[in-house]
Amino acid sequence: MRIDIEDLTVRLAGRDVLTGAQLFAAEGETVGLVGPNGSGKSTLLRTVYRHLRPHAGRVLLAGRDLRSLGAAEAARRIAALPQERGAEADFTVREMVALGRTPYQRAFAGESAADRELVAEALAEVGLQGHEHRGFASLSGGERQRALLARAFAQQPEVLVLDEPTNHLDVQHQIDLLALLRARRRTTLISLHDLNAAASLCDRLHVLDRGAVVASGPPREVLTAELLAEVFGVRAAVVDHPLTGDPLIAFDHRAGAGGRTPRP
């Protein structure tokens, strides 16, 4: 399902933290948001999963304004892996993942056999089978992240919105997660700090800087040494990955602030 973000402005505490963002993800496309801390990535994603309201502009899902959908319909169509965490203390892992099925259940109807199967499949997909009965609060940061991803998968959404999903994951689980997302080929909006992961996963990237989209296109066109210096303030060479051929950003970890004044 296609998603369009039209001229989106979000105002928080009297300040426009996102201004006139314009982008889309076509059916089945994986579109990445990258940008420095505080550039507006989470704000944009929060507006898509209806945690925030636009001040101006709109988000369209298959041509329909997101705000015209009811809560259950929106939850069936869009699943989010947000950065903020709610009160999750008392759930088991299985209960947490099963929450992904609630938008499909009639009040008091409980779980169907199909729901149970989808929950088990989602747990297996993220490698958490065998951990169903553990308390969610007892999981490590990376295990929690995987359980929340399983909840999003169990929701069987048409659009996945993932805010920094590789946070807390060790390198093997990062790579596994990217492989899972590639295999699913669902319309996906994803923010990533790891630019090499973004370059290998995303069909197209949008670079955010101080609340505005400043560059858009396929990773190879967008992630140039000039852009990395200008937007991220780092020195880097962009080369071909020797194993995959993807763009590989080799950062100069010895360089200084790249001549850019640090952000407040």
Ligand SMILES: Nc1ncnc2c1ncn2[C@@H]1O[C@H](COP(=O)(O)OP(=O)(O)OP(=O)(O)O)[C@@H](O)[C@H]1O
């Ligand atoms: N509830 C809020 N009230 C006021 N300002 C906010 C609020 N939430 C976020 N902001 C500000 O909006 C700007 C964009 O924040 P956002 O979280 O979208 O950035 P980000 O690109 O996701 O950053 P990071 O990479 O650090 O996660 C920041 O300056 C942030 O301080």
